[in-house]
Amino acid sequence: MSDPKTNLSSMSKEGPSPNAGVMVQQVLPFALLRGKAMVEKPQDLFIPPDALEVILEMFEGPLDLLLYLIRKQKFDILDLPIAPITTQYMTYVDLMKDIKLELAAEYLVMASILAEIKSRLLLPKQAVEEDEGDPRAELVRKLQEYEVIKNAAQNIDQLPRIDRDSFIAKVELAENFIPEVANTQVDLAELVAALQGVIKRTQAFEHHHIQKESLSTRERMAKIMATLKEAKNNQSYCDFSDLFTIKEGKQGVVVTFLAMLELIKESLITCIQTQVYGEIRVSLPKS
Amino acid sequence: MIPDKIRHKDIDDEKLQRLVEAALFIADKPLSVQLLKRDFLIEYRVSNLRIRDIIIAIQADYKGRGVELNKVASGYRFQTPSDLSEDLAHLYQEKAPKYSRAILETLALIAYKQPITRGEIEDIRGVAVSSQIIKTLTDRHWIKTVGHKEVPGRPVLYASTQEFLDYFSLTSLDQLPTLMPITDIAN
Amino acid sequence: MIPDKIRHKDIDDEKLQRLVEAALFIADKPLSVQLLKRDFLIEYRVSNLRIRDIIIAIQADYKGRGVELNKVASGYRFQTPSDLSEDLAHLYQEKAPKYSRAILETLALIAYKQPITRGEIEDIRGVAVSSQIIKTLTDRHWIKTVGHKEVPGRPVLYASTQEFLDYFSLTSLDQLPTLMPITDIAN
Numbered sequence: 339m340s341d342p343k344t345n346l347s348s349m350s351k352e353g354p355s356p357n358a359g360v361m362v363q364q365v366l367p368f369a370l371l372r373g374k375a376m377v378e379k380p381q382d383l384f385i386p387p388d389a390l391e392v393i394l395e396m397f398e399g400p401l402d403l404l405l406y407l408i409r410k411q412k413f414d415i416l417d418l419p420i421a422p423i424t425t426q427y428m429t430y431v432d433l434m435k436d437i438k439l440e441l442a443a444e445y446l447v448m449a450s451i452l453a454e455i456k457s458r459l460l461l462p463k464q465a466v467e468e469d470e471g472d473p474r475a476e477l478v479r480k481l482q483e484y485e486v487i488k489n490a491a492q493n494i495d496q497l498p499r500i501d502r503d504s505f506i507a508k509v510e511l512a513e514n515f516i517p518e519v520a521n522t523q524v525d526l527a528e529l530v531a532a533l534q535g536v537i538k539r540t541q542a543f544e545h546h547h548i549q550k551e552s553l554s555t556r557e558r559m560a561k562i563m564a565t566l567k568e569a570k571n572n573q574s575y576c577d578f579s580d581l582f583t584i585k586e587g588k589q590g591v592v593v594t595f596l597a598m599l600e601l602i603k604e605s606l607i608t609c610i611q612t613q614v615y616g617e618i619r620v621s622l623p624k625s
Numbered sequence: 626m627i628p629d630k631i632r633h634k635d636i637d638d639e640k641l642q643r644l645v646e647a648a649l650f651i652a653d654k655p656l657s658v659q660l661l662k663r664d665f666l667i668e669y670r671v672s673n674l675r676i677r678d679i680i681i682a683i684q685a686d687y688k689g690r691g692v693e694l695n696k697v698a699s700g701y702r703f704q705t706p707s708d709l710s711e712d713l714a715h716l717y718q719e720k721a722p723k724y725s726r727a728i729l730e731t732l733a734l735i736a737y738k739q740p741i742t743r744g745e746i747e748d749i750r751g752v753a754v755s756s757q758i759i760k761t762l763t764d765r766h767w768i769k770t771v772g773h774k775e776v777p778g779r780p781v782l783y784a785s786t787q788e789f790l791d792y793f794s795l796t797s798l799d800q801l802p803t804l805m806p807i808t809d810i811a812n
Numbered sequence: 813m814i815p816d817k818i819r820h821k822d823i824d825d826e827k828l829q830r831l832v833e834a835a836l837f838i839a840d841k842p843l844s845v846q847l848l849k850r851d852f853l854i855e856y857r858v859s860n861l862r863i864r865d866i867i868i869a870i871q872a873d874y875k876g877r878g879v880e881l882n883k884v885a886s887g888y889r890f891q892t893p894s895d896l897s898e899d900l901a902h903l904y905q906e907k908a909p910k911y912s913r914a915i916l917e918t919l920a921l922i923a924y925k926q927p928i929t930r931g932e933i934e935d936i937r938g939v940a941v942s943s944q945i946i947k948t949l950t951d952r953h954w955i956k957t958v959g960h961k962e963v964p965g966r967p968v969l970y971a972s973t974q975e976f977l978d979y980f981s982l983t984s985l986d987q988l989p990t991l992m993p994i995t996d997i998a999n
Contacts, residue, residue, distance in 0.1 A: 484750065495729050507650060508653075508840075518901035518902055526989070535917060560926045564958045566959065605962040692837050
């Protein structure tokens with residue numbers, strides 16, 4: 339870290355305060371000149387030309403400069419002494435012009451505002467007060483409003499801040515951690531589109547369009563096979579009647595029966611009757 | 626879409642506390658009760674109240690330790706207590722950016738007077754607000770645009786964000802330092 | 813840089829433990845005893861042995877909690893315990909890639925033509941069905957085997973599952989959209 343910076347931070351805390359009052363502006367080093375912090379602005383307004391640019395940068399604009407001049411001389415904002423303030427302000431502006439500093443337009447606008455207020459204050463008092471009130475009022479209001487924000491900004495700067503006053507705690511994940519891969523989302527329409535794609539490409543579906551009935555039969559076929567597969571682990575067969583669900587009514591019975599016929603036709607199941615009129619046993623073919 | 630993992634399993638307090646603690650430590654942002662539920666506890670049946678109780682228990686556990694569980698605007702996060710900052714700071718000093726007065730004053734105006742236009746900010750500060758300042762504040766996600774003011778030119782209105790509050794460890798705008806009082810000029 | 817801050821101040825065990833704990837939580841890499849001393853404890857007079865004792869104390873404190881202090885090659889770091897990995901994985905959901913046409917067509921054929929063998933699917937699609945496709949659909953619990961077809965080689969028969977129906981919010985296969993007759997599609 340460079341030396342001037344270290345100086346700067348220590349000066350800002352412990353350096354002499356040229357002015358009383360709560361405003362923090364005064365306790366900041368006024369400028370850095372050849373590596374030395376200038377904490378106090380020269381009383382006689384003589385400013386070494388090298389420093390002028392830096393000084394101008396110290397102010398956030400004409401309001402800031404005016405506030406500085408007011409606070410420095412312990413004037414009351416409410417009782418803004420226009421004449422001396424205007425004189426001092428103009429001295430700064432002229433100095434900046436002298437060394438051909440590119441002066442922000444706002445400084446010149448403020449100069450003309452000050453000049454106007456000054457001239458109106460010179461008018462007979464009665465006329466002014468009756469017409470528009472104190473000609474300084476608007477400027478005073480602006481100065482107050484700006485001072486509030488300037489102060490608020492300083493307060494925000496003092497708030498605890500991440501990486502300066504507080505640090506975020508973080509921990510690593512365990513070595514065995516594997517991020518979960520979300521399941522791919524599929525839309526029913528995508529599924530239909532996929533099948534339609536197949537249909538387009540093949541003649542396989544040409545003679546038997548898939549219809550509702552065949553679907554429920556096919557579903558039942560799969561269900562019967564699943565039931566039989568389960569049964570195989572226990573007793574190797576199912577009773578014919580157990581494959582029907584009475585609650586499904588006539589239509590359900592028909593679907594189940596059709597499914598069984600289809601399965602027999604495709605040799606996917608076998609039916610055995612061990613005695614006449616006895617229970618038909620349905621099973622998967624023996625391997 | 627409803628995640629197909631919702632299982633509504635039960636979870637005991639001990640496991641819940643471990644899970645919430647771990648989640649708060651590995652998340653890269655503060656976690657609200659809602660976020661905790663959505664991202665970490667989706668498989669479990671847990672009420673908001675129970676999560677809040679667990680958070681209070683964790684906060685108590687960490688009292689007086691090297692890190693503490695704080696509530697900020699967007700949720701809870703573990704951070705170091707302020708009394709340790711001096712000891713911890715010297716290693717990280719370069720990481721903490723310094724902000725110019727122009728940036729801080731613009732930020733203050735947006736935070737305290739939101740929603741506010743750039744023109745209104747310039748009016749109060751008495752100088753132009755550079756685009757760079759707005760960009761810096763936007764890039765830091767401290768300010769956002771919240772619409773347009775219905776005046777000629779329809780200028781953009783700015784407001785502060787939750788990230789702004791999080792960064793300064795605040796839970797809401799109410800917690801911003803009180804503005805200094807203005808003495809009335811009427812008399 | 814010569815640290816001008818070396819002061820060799822004394823530090824009590826409680827503060828030392830808080831400081832070490834905080835340092836381990838905010839460091840972006842594992843910290844060895846040397847690093848802890850150099851970066852975080854430079855102002856204090858502390859022996860390596862004492863730091864090690866403090867680390868052991870912290871490790872004991874965090875036993876059975878949401879985070880634990882582990883020793884890795886280059887030092888110590890806080891990590892989540894391995895038994896929480898599964899629960900924490902939800903936060904880091906990686907977005908899954910879209911399913912390929914091959915997967916969708918296979919699924920559609922199984923749904924509409926079940927029970928069906930892999931060979932039959934290949935016949936209709938005109939291309940081989942990779943084992944990966946079957947595995948993806950099986951892992952997703954959308955298809956299952958329901959037996960063998962009694963033809964040479966006894967190929968496995970596939971059918972759709974209840975979870976398949978649940979995912980698409982169907983109560984039965986009847987509810988699958990009826991496909992348009994092929995002549996309509998051709999237009």
